[in-house]
Amino acid sequence: MTATTDRFAGKVAVVTGAASGIGAGITRRLVAEGARVVGGDIAADGLKALGDELGDAFAGVPTDVTVEDQVEHMVHVADKTxxxxxxxxxxxGSARLGPVAELAENDWDYTVDLVLKGQFLSAKHEARLMRRDGGGAIVLISSLNAHVPMFGGSPYAAAKAGAEMLTKNxxxxxxxxxxxxxxxxxxxVDTPATAGFLAHPQLRADFIGRIPLGRPADTGDIAGPALYLASDDARYITGTSLVVDGGWEITGYPDLSKYL
Ligand SMILES: NC(=O)c1ccc[n+]([C@@H]2O[C@H](COP(=O)([O-])OP(=O)(O)OC[C@H]3O[C@@H](n4cnc5c(N)ncnc54)[C@H](O)[C@@H]3O)[C@@H](O)[C@H]2O)c1
Structure with a gap:
């Protein structure tokens, strides 16, 4: 059971990638806690559906986060509205994957632009508006892949590691x-992006074997910590990374429990 509060009553938020998965989960939780939200996404249909669900507290703005003019416009809708x-x-975020020795240059560019430049452009324009009004909080969604490599995932993992350092800078x-x-x-996290992996029984079991808490996250498992970092309870926290992985990162060793 998730406790909802009015922590974000009167607050205005921007959420990129709001049309699906983790972004939609964060948007729903923000609205439930009193915020008004501008959602930016390339998926106009998904934004429309979320707007129908959430009503006047949500404004969907079709936005490609790799295009600066569009990001600037999205942020200004929050100010104007x-x-x-x-x-x-x-x-x-999304990715086009492939091993280093095979990956096409344009697949590298697509992934790094979206996962890293998109974060830079978003933070740039959000910070300008927050700076005008004396402050705010920005939460970047990076990935465990900033710390843990994945076969075929070099552009994604490298860009997610870049996003973690962009956070600190x-x-x-x-x-x-x-x-x-x-x-x-x-x-x-169980989202449309991972549905293909999770539908494969052996791969699902292999993943879960890596996760001490024994299941993938749902989007609420990510929205809670993300809202915490943006809330006043985290007012003395900046430049940090919160790993939300059910303990996956600590399983760097074989399971010795049967041998001790
Ligand atoms: N699902 C996971 O297991 C997982 C794990 C770690 C990190 N992440 C990260 O979380 C974020 C959300 O992933 P998700 O699993 O919810 O995926 P998702 O596919 O459900 O949602 C991603 C959203 O980003 C949008 N998007 C894609 N390109 C865009 C662009 N150029 N401009 C604006 N919007 C764009 C898509 O339309 C989609 O609505 C991503 O950054 C992803 O890398 C996901």
Missing amino acids: WGALHVAFNVA AALELARHGIRVNAILPGL
């Missing part, structure tokens, strides 16, 4: 403006 921007969650620069910047590193 509700007069401010207090918190932002940069979630949009932006936190250093923006603290003087009252803006906190933190990252969430999810492990395996």
Whole structure:
């Protein structure tokens, strides 16, 4: 059971990647806790469906986070509609995968642009608006792959590691403006992006074998920690990464429990 509060009453948020998965989960939780949310995503249909569900507290703005003009416009909709921007969650992401020796240059560029440049452009324009009003909080969604490599995942893992360092760098620069910047590193989350993996029984079992808590995350498992980092309870936290992976990262050793 998830406790809902009015922590975000009166707050205005931007969520990129809001149309699906983790971004939609964060958006629903923000609205449940009193926020008004501008959602940016390339998936206009998904934004429309979320708008129908959430009503006046949500404004969907079709946005490609790799295109600066569009990101700037998305952020300005928050200002124009509700007069401010207090918190932002940069979630949009996807990947084209392949081994280093085979990967096409344009697949590398697609992935790194989306996963890393998209985070930079979003943070840039969110920070400008927050700075004008004296502060705010930005949460970047990175990945456990910032720390743990995956076969065929070099552009994704390298860009997610870059997003983690971007978090620290932006936190250093923006603290003087009252803006906190933190990252969430999810492990395996059950979303449309991972549905193909999770539908495969052996692969699902292999994944779960790596996760001490014994299941993939649902989007609520990520939304809770993400909202915490944006909330006043985290007012002294900036430049940090919160790994939310059911313990996956600590399973670097064989299971010795049968031998001790
Ligand atoms: N699902 C996981 O296991 C997992 C684990 C770690 C990190 N993540 C990260 O979490 C984020 C969300 O992933 P998800 O699993 O919810 O995936 P998802 O596919 O359900 O949602 C991703 C959203 O990003 C949007 N998007 C893609 N390209 C875009 C662009 N150029 N501009 C704007 N929006 C764009 C998509 O339309 C989609 O709505 C991603 O950054 C992903 O890398 C996911």
